[in-house]
Amino acid sequence: MQLQFGSFPVAVGSSVEMAKVFLKTMDINFVGRPKTAAGKYTTYNYSDITWSPYGSYWRQARRMCLMELFSAKRLDSYEYIRAEELHSILHNLNKISGKPILLKDYLTTLSLNVISRMVLGKRYLDESENSIVTPDEFKKVLDELFLLNGVLNIGDSIPWLDFMDLQGYVKRMKVLSKKFDKFLEHVLDEHNAKRNAVENYVAKDMVDVLLQLADDPTLEIKLERHGVKAFTQDMLAGGTESSAVTVEWAISELLKKPKIFKKATEELDRVIGQNRWVAGYDIPKGTRVLVSVWTIGRDSTLWDEPEAFKPERFLEKSIDVKGHDFELLPFGAGRRMCPGYSLGLKVIQASLANLLHGFKWSLPDNMTPEELNMEEIFGLSTPKKFPLSTVVEPRLPSKLYSV
C-alpha cells in the first residue's frame, strides 16, 4: 500500500511476503531511520541505537549489544537481580491482597528496578538512596520519553512546518532532554568516581561497560560521553515500558478468559508445583517503509479467529518471536530487530508465570470479564487506554511471599 505522509511517500507492507522483503531480502535498503525531532532532541542528536542512521556508528553499537551488553553470559550474571525483584513484587502484591490495585504501577516498578540495577548498578529510584529523582518523577520522565518517541509530529512529515512546532511536541522534547541529561550526568559522574578510585576496576553494570568502551582507543568510532548517555537512556526506556505493557495486556486477556486462566495456572502448578524495485513494487528512493505487524497479526488466512485471545494456537505451531517467522514480529526482524529481546523475554516470561502461579486474580467491584475495557492507546508501546484494576489473593504458602 502506497501512502503520502506530508512530503514523504510511505510504503506499508501488510503481508508476510512484504515483511520478508522489507526486513530480510531487501533489508539493506530500509535499515535507516527517518530523521525525526524525537531522535534529534531526545537522543543526543541521533547518538543512541534506536535513532542512529545506518552506518558504522550504529553497526558498532549493535556489536556492543551483542558482545557486551546483552550477551548470554552477562544476562545470566544478572539472573539474581531478576529473581530478587520478582520476589519483591510478589511480596508487595501479597501485602495489598484483597484490595483493588493498578497492576501497571507494580509492573513498571518491577521492570524499572530490574533494568536500573542491571544498567545503573542500583535502583537509583529508592527515596532512601538520596537519589536525584524520585521514583514517580523518573516514571513520568520515562513515560514522556516513550510518548514523545511514538507521536506523529507534524514537522517530521512536513519539514517546512517544523519551525512552528504546531503540536508543542518539540518544546516538550527539549524540556525532557534537559531533565534526563541532568540525571544521566549524575549517573556518569558517580560511575567515573567509582572507576577512578580503584586500579583494574571490574565493570559491575552496563554503564561501567559503556564507560570502559568509551575509554577504548581501539574502537573503530570513538564512543563519546553523549553516546554513553544516549545508550544508557535507550536501555532504561527499552527495558521498562514494553515489558510492563506486555504483562498487563496478558493478564487482562486472561481475566477475560477464565478457562484459559485456569489452564495456565494448572500447568504452572503441574510444572512448578504448587529499499527501489522491490518484488515487483516500485518504491522510490526516500520512501519511508512501514511493516504493519498489526495487519499481519489479524490476517485470517494466517490466523484462525485472529481477534480472539487463543494462546493455545501457539501449541499447534512451531513459531517463534525472534524474527524468523514473519507472521509474528513483536521484536521486529533483521538488522534493526530489537537487541534487548532476550532480556525482554526473560522478564516477561518470569514475571507472568510467577504472577499467575502466585495469586488468584479477580476483577474489582463484581465487574464481569465482558465489562473489562480492552481499548488501546496509539503509540510506541500500545498500552491499555484504561489501566487494569484488579484484585489479587495469595494462593501459595505465606512463607513464599516473605522477603
Ligand code: HEM
Ligand atoms: C517486551 C519487550 C520488548 C519489545 C516488544 C520490544 C520491541 C522492539 C521493536 C519492535 C523494535 C523495533 C525493531 C525495528 O525497527 O525493526 C525494538 C527496537 C529496540 N529495542 Fe526493543 N523491545 C523490547 C524490549 C527491549 C529491551 C529490554 C531493551 C533494552 C534494554 C530494548 C532496546 C531496544 C533498542 C535499543 C532498539 C533499537 C534497535 C535499533 O534501532 O537498531 N528493547 N524493540
